[in-house]
Amino acid sequence: MILAVASGKGGTGKTTVSVNLAQVFGARVQLLDCDVEEPNSHLFLKGTLRESEIAAIRVPEVDESLCNACGLCSKFCQYHAIALLGATPLVFQELCHGCGGCEKICPRGAISEKDRRIGVVETVEADNVTLIQGRLDVGVAMAPPLIRAVKSRLLGGVSAILDAPPGTSCPVIATIRGSDLVVLVTEPTPFGLHDLKLAVDMVKELGITFGVVVNRVGIGDDRVHRFCGERKIPVLLEIPDDRRIAEAYSRGELVIDALPEYRSRFSTLLWNIKELRGKKRGANHVRS
């Protein structure tokens, strides 16, 4: 099972849910920190770095002796990463998404590709958890290719928890695409509800089964719960607004270690996730 933990709003508890869930998983599990602009899952796991690999995207290089300035490459690039303004095209590497289209479209074979480093992919072993995290280089704005590089390390046959970046844009889509189930973490505040609605629309668009975790229950109001009830969205777990959880988090401790009374809640979450997944699979099975 590939499980993605996402949210619309930032700071709702994606990492808290991801790392604690990985720890109560009970079997070997892969934890992928796809928040490559600020990976922090590693702060909660004591393990050893097994591997660090450089991740790169392929950017174009123009052989001026072969180019006849036809401009097809520049017209093709939707990101304006290659532009024809003088005798030969100019390449703007930092705008290139590495699709390879310019190389394919060039009728004279004047474009080849070279690697441009965007970050590193690190693998950390911590008991039952294999943490794979992306770390985007400072100044690089291209998160999705690095997220895909992190996901390419996934081993088949071993379950995985994907800790997504916040929001609903490309990096989140790159993370949750292809997962079996998405857990949307939110908080019962107007901001939490607003961004939860955006996240729900996004996950529905992708057609992935999902449920909600409501964190910091006790603050705000009941609109998140009412929204979930009206839309028949399963609430998989509620985490109370407990200052001790924030204190444990600030020390880099797992909630289930610092406050053992919460261990059963995360076990329940895991059980609810498996049940939701089973239900959907059953429904699909009946339909087909």
Add this chain to the structure above:
Amino acid sequence: MKIAFSTSGENLDAPLDGRFGRASKFILYDLEKEYFEVIDNQQNLNAAQGAGIQAAEAVVRAGANGIVTGHCGPNAYRALCAAGVAIYNCEAPTVAAALTAFRAGVLLPMESADVEGHWV
């Protein structure tokens, strides 16, 4: 010689837009024939990235030999340099005032970009 002025309007009394890539229009003024045409740059207003590069392509295609604008970022600067187009900084309030300044020879060509990328 044709000079492009970044602007939000369609005549010489219109304000000079301080932004190059995300100006909504350019007034392309022909100094020999004393007339101008308006180049639309609307498509770039909401471009996620590469607005300066695309604006540079548009004004170069239209035949501009020089650009008068408020500021110019690194990508647009590199693109315009490659095309051999000079960029002039100007803080005049209107296109007409900028044109007067250009004719008087008080505007100097920029020697590097003067703002960071994604400057607003």
